[in-house]
Amino acid sequence: MKGTFPIDKFQSIETPFYYYDTELLWRTLNVIHKEVERYERFEVHYAIKANANPKLLNIICQAGLGADCVSGGEIEAASKAGFPANKIVYAGVGKSDWEIRLGLEKGIFCFNVESLAELEIIQQLAAEMNTKANICLRINPNVGAHTHANITTGLAENKFGIALGDMMDVIEKAHLMSHIHIMGLHFHIGSQILDMGDFEALCNRINDIQKQMEQHNIRIDVINVGGGLGIDYAHPNRVSIPDFKAYFECYARHLKLRPYQHLHFELGRAVVGQCGTLIARTLYVKQGTHKQFAIVDAGMTDLIRPALYQAYHKIENISSEAPLATYDVVGPICESSDVFAKSIDINSAHRGDFIAIRSAGAYGEAMASHYNCRQLPKGYISEEL
Ligand code: LLP
Numbered sequence: 001m002k003g004t005f006p007i008d009k010f011q012s013i014e015t016p017f018y019y020y021d022t023e024l025l026w027r028t029l030n031v032i033h034k035e036v037e038r039y040e041r042f043e044v045h046y047a048i049k050a051n052a053n054p055k056l057l058n059i060i061c062q063a064g065l066g067a068d069c070v071s072g073g074e075i076e077a078a079s080k081a082g083f084p085a086n087k088i089v090y091a092g093v094g095k096s097d098w099e100i101r102l103g104l105e106k107g108i109f110c111f112n113v114e115s116l117a118e119l120e121i122i123q124q125l126a127a128e129m130n131t132k133a134n135i136c137l138r139i140n141p142n143v144g145a146h147t148h149a150n151i152t153t154g155l156a157e158n159k160f161g162i163a164l165g166d167m168m169d170v171i172e173k174a175h176l177m178s179h180i181h182i183m184g185l186h187f188h189i190g191s192q193i194l195d196m197g198d199f200e201a202l203c204n205r206i207n208d209i210q211k212q213m214e215q216h217n218i219r220i221d222v223i224n225v226g227g228g229l230g231i232d233y234a235h236p237n238r239v240s241i242p243d244f245k246a247y248f249e250c251y252a253r254h255l256k257l258r259p260y261q262h263l264h265f266e267l268g269r270a271v272v273g274q275c276g277t278l279i280a281r282t283l284y285v286k287q288g289t290h291k292q293f294a295i296v297d298a299g300m301t302d303l304i305r306p307a308l309y310q311a312y313h314k315i316e317n318i319s320s321e322a323p324l325a326t327y328d329v330v331g332p333i334c335e336s337s338d339v340f341a342k343s344i345d346i347n348s349a350h351r352g353d354f355i356a357i358r359s360a361g362a363y364g365e366a367m368a369s370h371y372n373c374r375q376l377p378k379g380y381i382s383e384e385l
């Protein structure tokens with residue numbers, strides 16, 4: 001089964017470009033809303049790093065999600081899109097002074113703090129600005145996730161978060177800091193996770209940590225479990241909306257939330273992944289010795305995931321119903337890793353055919369680059385075509 005696209009409207013647009021199906025985005029947001037509503041104190045933030053296209057941010061903001069930022073630029077983008085400051089959280093292992101000041105000026109909901117060194121600087125800058133910083137400590141829970149090695153973040157030896165063994169010491173120090181207010185704890189174990197058992201393992205670890213906190217009379221109001229829910233890259237048409245029901249239910253069932261606590265989520269890929277498609281045109285079909293190459297006008301500068309993580313994206317020739325043929329689908333960049341897929345079957349391709357690279361809404365446009373002096377791909381939402 002192939003996706004349906006307004007091909008006649010694509011004719012006048014310069015390729016490559018991202019096409020976002022906002023009807024699907026809204027349906028996804030509505031499912032999130034419906035599932036979250038079942039639990040009183042669950043709050044979802046959208047991880048802006050997945051896609052900061054202003055048109056999408058606007059929709060996501062309208063749907064009532066908060067924003068999870070990892071840079072000053074993302075805080076600006078979130079504010080511009082209309083996310084209220086009290087719904088913005090800010091994480092990252094290397095926050096610059098100007099970024100911390102920006103967060104303080106805006107009065108964001110909280111900083112997710114990743115080290116004692118960072119905490120000391122936030123204390124100093126908040127004191128200079130005569131304000132108090134709300135913080136969650138990002139704890140490295142040492143929970144492995146069954147996903148690609150480059151995108152797991154929750155294991156012990158990792159640049160992210162504060163090691164479990166250092167946690168109590170950092171909390172004690174934070175309590176003594178005059179311009180720091182500890183609101184809670186933050187976790188994130190990785191991305192593209194489809195095994196609910198991984199999230200369950202995180203819940204169990206947090207339950208242990210909660211007991212430890214109570215033994216020390218430390219009050220935690222916010223627990224932020226990060227993001228990570230994956231999407232079905234193999235079946236973007238059949239499974240266009242991730243299983244949010246199972247995801248939130250997993251936390252509701254396994255995490256022992258205290259009556260006064262709020263549970264925060266930071267979902268990126270699961271929100272925008274399936275609504276985005278990279279649309280390219282076939283430039284040439286090149287006959288190799290043993291292979292055929294479909295050379296398209298999009299490259300790793302537009303979508304780097306296959307080159308960087310060997311990530312799979314379903315590829316369709318949406319201009320043709322001709323019999324299937326086998327191709328390596330490659331881009332024009334001067335790098336041998338500029339390959340979208342090897343030996344895949346698509347409808348026989350000819351110059352000018354539109355090629356759809358699916359499930360590219362998350363970490364696609366956001367990770368595009370100017371390498372080879374290429375232009376950044378534009379993003380269009382369905383209703384503006
Ligand atoms: N919260 C934190 C602290 C994170 O580090 C991330 C993603 C998220 C939330 C959102 O995770 P999501 O729900 O999207 O899985 N570029 C890679 C993914 C990198 C993810 C980085 N952190 C890719 O293309 O697969």
